[in-house]
Amino acid sequence: MTVASAIETSGLAKTYGKTQALHPVSLAVPQGSIFALLGHNGAGKTTLIKLLVNIFRPSAGSATVLGRPSSQIAGDDFTSIGYVSENQDLPGWMTVRAFLQYQSGFYPNWDDASLIQRFELPLDRKLKHLSRGQRMKAALASVLAFRPSLIVLDEPFSGLDPLVRDELIEALLDTAASQPTTILLSSHDLAEIESFATHVAFLHNGSLLFSEEMPELSARFREVTVTLAPAAEGEVAKGFATPATWLQLQHSAHTAHFIHTRADSEPVEQQVREAFPSVTAIDMDPMNLRSIFLAIAKSGRTVGTTEGGRL
């Protein structure tokens, strides 16, 4: 494991009977990153996270979390790992105050005063009587209060109204800015992650499609639209083989359209002119996370299909 990785997995997989919930996953979460684990419902995000915090045991492969094998994580390890999940069973009979007071005794460093104020937590209300947003705030406060080195959040913003979601994101970003913290969070809502994640990984049907830094990903993917001369009628040069870095190539009499996955490093214009001799114009538009995910998912490619382990 490199020192710079807070989490590193190697062929980590999980099966339930004959069902492969998670195909072997190898990824690294750099220290200090805000790492977004993306994918639709049932993609394997929760399984991967629960393997990392030793709620589940892997069927194959291994992982290290803060330098410790994930299968050995227990007890005092959770003084430096904070975990919050959307469907975690909190002790509903406790008031927020009692919950925070009870938790405070388990951590050497605990400071919840500013968090109570920030989240405007109703201290005397029982957890079971809180709204979804308030409950998530209380859960997050109980994690941020002990200043963990690693914060693992499983679908923390699911079902929250935008105001609460922004509050939580802001709190996370402040935490990341004020102390050396790594944040790993999963989400099926790509738009909400795009604004603050430093790294992203896509899971699709239990397989890792790719794992990459956000700026690099944004730079690589381009939606390319090619305008062809009217007389050419969409003719492709003889002997042209579609490059592996082109996804979803479609062309008609006057236009061609595809996603380029290496627009930052390959000569896109030259490739297009070789493919379509009658080209008159080339437009390259940046893509958002959602479009990138959909393009990759529809093409059915995975991280291992191209040289260098990336598309």
Add this chain to the structure above:
Amino acid sequence: MSKTLRIVAKDIRHLWPEVLLTLALTAGFAATEHFGWQVGQSSGLRESQILSAWMNALMPLSWWLLVARAVHDESLVGDRQFWITRPYSWQRVLGAKIIFLATFILLPFLLAQCFILHQAGLHPLVVFPGLLLKLVLLFAFVLLPLLALSTVTPSLTRMLLIFLAVIIYALLAIYLTSAFGPTAPLWVPMGDRQIWAAFIFLIPVIAVAVTLLQYARRRTPISNWLLIGLIGLLTFACIGSVYVKRKVVVSFPPSASGEAPPLRMEFNPDPAYQLAAISSLPKRGVESVTLLVPIKVLGIAHSHAIDVVGKSITYEDAGGVHGTTTWYQDSRDPLVGDAQIREEIYLPQDIYRETEGKSITLHLAYAVTELEAEPMSFTTPFNEAQMDVPQNGHCFKTELFGEVNCQYAIKKPQLTRITWHLHPTCDASSSADRADEKWIGGEEASETGFSPIVSVNNILNADPLGRKTDDGEVCPGEPLTFTRYRFVRRRLVEITLPPIDPQHYLLPPRT
């Protein structure tokens, strides 16, 4: 505050209604238990005794509730509990649960035991090791299985359903065992005891394994298989029990040749022991007739006794009709010295009718336990108010029926022979008329239920049914001698009677 105590404090804060209920029922048990052993002391206790019985039933239910609620507060089943990703070590959580249960179940139960003993006039400190053993047994055989079952269930409802399923299965298995096994409803042969002892020993062992596995690893599927394995062992124990009951003689070996002292049992041909001939036969439809055959028991050594615990009878008539009964219990008191007994023999009525007017040959096999008196006996003058007796007991005469009842602390007395003399009247001039005796206690001093008091009633009435006799009375000041007997060995004694006419020994049918 340590993390363990923090969890305990949290449990108390959350489960205070269950804690209060448990404490109230334990207090109720302590307060009403004496009603249960005041039979015959005064009238009007019926409602109180029902209350005492309810407390005895409700108290363990409150334990079940408290154990389940305490464990489920940090549930070990599932993957959504918040506490599994918090800095709780499993040792701390398990330690907290044990401290909680010890504080609110074991300690109150111990105090209740001391209170009940004190109320009965027995000193708790004298039997303190026994009290501690009782707590250990309560923990091992009641709380640990409940703890283990709680660790593999996510909720009270699920646990209740599983608990009921296990109870129904166990009752069914035991019923089938008794249905298919030989007729020995009360007498449990030694081999059978060993099988059940092994099974019962496995209950806390598997409960510990499941509890540790769940707390340390949360491996619910494996734990479930362990518990299912225990149920499987119950099935094996039942099958083994049936097998062993059929092989009972293995536990009671025949006397070796030259073994001293030779114990003999012989037919007593003295016509004085024959019954008056009965002209009418028992009614048809009655399955069996009862013969009372006189037997002499010889060769019981001085300071020894024999206890006939079971018997089997083989009969054969001149025409070759024959049969053998299963082993069945013999409930008579142990025998000392040369003794005369009338052996009750149950003969199928159709056999009796077929052999009418003919003679039959009986072969009797006795499973016998040989006992030896301990060198020191204890003699105390009879005191109607209260008298202390050996083995942590005391006796007193009840107000209502005038019986002499005894109470023992923690466990029933070892097999003890009480001897005394009856007087025609209790006048100063009256001299002792004849010797009398009563056996109390058991060969094995077993532990009792929840109560620390074991009652042994009517100790000065030699009639096994406790009927009042006109043979005389035990007068105040009469020396009562208590002699304990210890187990020496088991043996099988067999005799073949000369051919007899069954009609001469037929017990008159009840009219």
